[in-house]
Amino acid sequence: MKCGHASSPQMQAGGPLSRFPLQQLNTAASGSESWPRPQKHELSDPSSMNSMMIFYLLYFLCLCLSVACVICLCVWNSLWRGGFAWDGSQLEFNWHPVLMVTGLVVLYGNGAVLYRIPLTWGYDKLPWKLLHAALMLLSLILSVVGLCAVFNYHNAKNIPNLYSLHSWIGIAAAALFAIQWVAGFAGFLLPWTPLSMRKLLKPVHVWLGGSILILSIAASISGINEKLFFALKGQTNETQPYSSLPPEALVGNSLGVLIVVFGLIVLRILSTSEWQRPDSSPEDRTYAVRASLKQKEDLMGQRCNQKCCVFSLFQPILREESD
Amino acid sequence: MKCGHASSPQMQAGGPLSRFPLQQLNTAASGSESWPRPQKHELSDPSSMNSMMIFYLLYFLCLCLSVACVICLCVWNSLWRGGFAWDGSQLEFNWHPVLMVTGLVVLYGNGAVLYRIPLTWGYDKLPWKLLHAALMLLSLILSVVGLCAVFNYHNAKNIPNLYSLHSWIGIAAAALFAIQWVAGFAGFLLPWTPLSMRKLLKPVHVWLGGSILILSIAASISGINEKLFFALKGQTNETQPYSSLPPEALVGNSLGVLIVVFGLIVLRILSTSEWQRPDSSPEDRTYAVRASLKQKEDLMGQRCNQKCCVFSLFQPILREESD
Incomplete structure (x- = not known):
């Protein structure tokens, strides 16, 4: 489940609190909704x-x-x-x-x-x-x-x-x-x-x-x-x-x-x-994006075999969902 | 206490909810603090x-x-x-x-x-x-x-x-x-x-x-x-x-x-x-500004006789406090 994380440049920079590279994106898309809005x-x-x-x-x-x-x-x-x-x-x-x-x-x-x-x-x-x-x-x-x-x-x-x-x-x-x-x-x-x-x-x-x-x-x-x-x-x-x-x-x-x-x-x-937890950690997004991917696959009647390494897909999908 | 309100151009426009002309100003200065932040x-x-x-x-x-x-x-x-x-x-x-x-x-x-x-x-x-x-x-x-x-x-x-x-x-x-x-x-x-x-x-x-x-x-x-x-x-x-x-x-x-x-x-x-109430109504500011004025007067050792019609003083003082 975690393959690809360590190699992400976003994960390498800074301490624990710098691990929220996508913090500005729409959190609702990750299942970490913005109600009430965390500061x-x-x-x-x-x-x-x-x-x-x-x-x-x-x-x-x-x-x-x-x-x-x-x-x-x-x-x-x-x-x-x-x-x-x-x-x-x-x-x-x-x-x-x-x-x-x-x-x-x-x-x-x-x-x-x-x-x-x-x-x-x-x-x-x-x-x-x-x-x-x-x-x-x-x-x-x-x-x-x-x-x-x-x-x-x-x-x-x-x-x-x-x-x-x-x-x-x-x-x-x-x-x-x-x-x-x-x-x-x-x-x-x-x-x-x-x-x-x-x-x-x-x-x-x-x-x-x-x-x-x-x-x-x-x-x-x-x-x-x-x-x-x-x-x-x-x-x-x-x-x-x-x-x-x-x-x-x-x-x-x-x-x-x-x-x-x-x-x-x-x-x-x-x-x-x-x-409140700033809900933007990559694993949470992995999970949410995986769920989102699965829904899309089901809609198309196809089964995607890539269940593990989805980290590389994060950014385009998140951009698409936050638009 | 209410003199000056009706004559304010800010009070004449629109319905009840358009009566918050100073909504963007610092609410903390009026005693209507921004915790938790009203939406x-x-x-x-x-x-x-x-x-x-x-x-x-x-x-x-x-x-x-x-x-x-x-x-x-x-x-x-x-x-x-x-x-x-x-x-x-x-x-x-x-x-x-x-x-x-x-x-x-x-x-x-x-x-x-x-x-x-x-x-x-x-x-x-x-x-x-x-x-x-x-x-x-x-x-x-x-x-x-x-x-x-x-x-x-x-x-x-x-x-x-x-x-x-x-x-x-x-x-x-x-x-x-x-x-x-x-x-x-x-x-x-x-x-x-x-x-x-x-x-x-x-x-x-x-x-x-x-x-x-x-x-x-x-x-x-x-x-x-x-x-x-x-x-x-x-x-x-x-x-x-x-x-x-x-x-x-x-x-x-x-x-x-x-x-x-x-x-x-x-x-x-x-x-x-x-x-939460959007805390910016003029009377609230009148009251808060009056309190603020009184503190300033006390500091200067003076008593201001204008206790009623302070509405005309709103904007400069509020601007000063929100700066």
Whole structure:
């Protein structure tokens, strides 16, 4: 797939950020649509350097909050809720908050901001697309297993499923996430998806991505709140009441605060156009041009055997598409 | 304040959207900063017309959802929770969800999208700034009264305040909202605030505005969920249990869904740069230039008596500031 890249004179000049020789061309043609329009990234400019430093500060915070969330989840469910099992008992339920928050919030948020890391901009986009899709798939799988845990527990205890507002919001988030993943895979990874479809899909994908995170945050907060009220009933179940804020309540509440702060930082990163990837790396174009070529071949009823070395075809086709 | 406007030749030509004669000038100088950069609004362009139609569709949905939320809140608390009073009883608590959701979600969201309504773009910005501030103040007052209702109820029943995750998120939203309102008033309405400070404040104001709405949504969902679990305990308090989804539960859950959909639409409107107000209306400049003039006068230790008719001074000062 990569033959021809190294020999391109455009690829030889300068450092990673000088690898965007076709940056001025119409990005829509490459499947890297211009909505919202990314701004110029000139690292020699002090204000851009400053902006990058703020990005890395926020990204570092994101990573710290991710670790803190997972630690809080594990400590809460191990120390005070008895640990984990898969036997229809309360211990199986304990997987539910751990897997849902780890999947639908922590991994999801980290997967969403992946393209914004400036260190990745100098490299081909396709591997990052695949990593984004893989992280999101892992996140989706964890969420589905987390849902299975609560359904199993409810079924074993004859508790109805999906009646609370928490469950309505949570299941909506998971269902939209599944639709989003399938649509994202079909729209951005299958090479025969028309470029016009990608252009239409991208703003919906970006908006729905943020919306799913907001739904996940709302579901997480309502779920933790509900769980702490159920678990800390005071004399009724021989625990310290939630209202006296015992250590478990403090850890649970802190987890909720960490989730909200994490979500707001992720949404901040996603909404800052300055931190969008300048979508013009050659591999991305290789991929998009290959898709475009395939569509043209299909139209002519011919199969082109040159599936590998298409780099030499870039410039005329891109010029044609950007005209 | 408005003298001189009608006589300006720039104000006489064309319809409302042709009233931006200085659109190309540096908007930062007017306190209408260029972050994120608004795009061109040419209503003769079919894609812009289409975009405006989508805006009005979403805005109409916003208004419908606002009404639906308030109706749901009133029906829920009147029909099933016994109505309203201010006597420390459960009836006083009933004001809490009604006022918090009406204030911190419905009015807040409508106040936030006010500047995006294209019909307002042809008019001076200052009245819309005042309406925005007034709507937000009303929203803040309703929220504070809603908080008083729950504190009074808790105090009357010897229930501790601010222990649940719902209350932590809710009080954070209300506190940030109060800070946001004061900072917004000082930053964007007091004429002696330096323009550089406005430029710094605007992105923070926009981001914090969206974040407060997300906090409010999370607090509302967790609060409604908690309330329905408390209210519908089945045999314990002789009600139909929440898990059997009686009409009250359906109304409460539907209210939660309406709140989430409303919030997502408001955030969608706020995040679409195409729907940002082109910030160059003369009144806005009058106001900003007046503020700028005042700063210059203060620096020189002089007081200028011409506080009203400054329109004739626009062009040279704006040219000077945009240079």
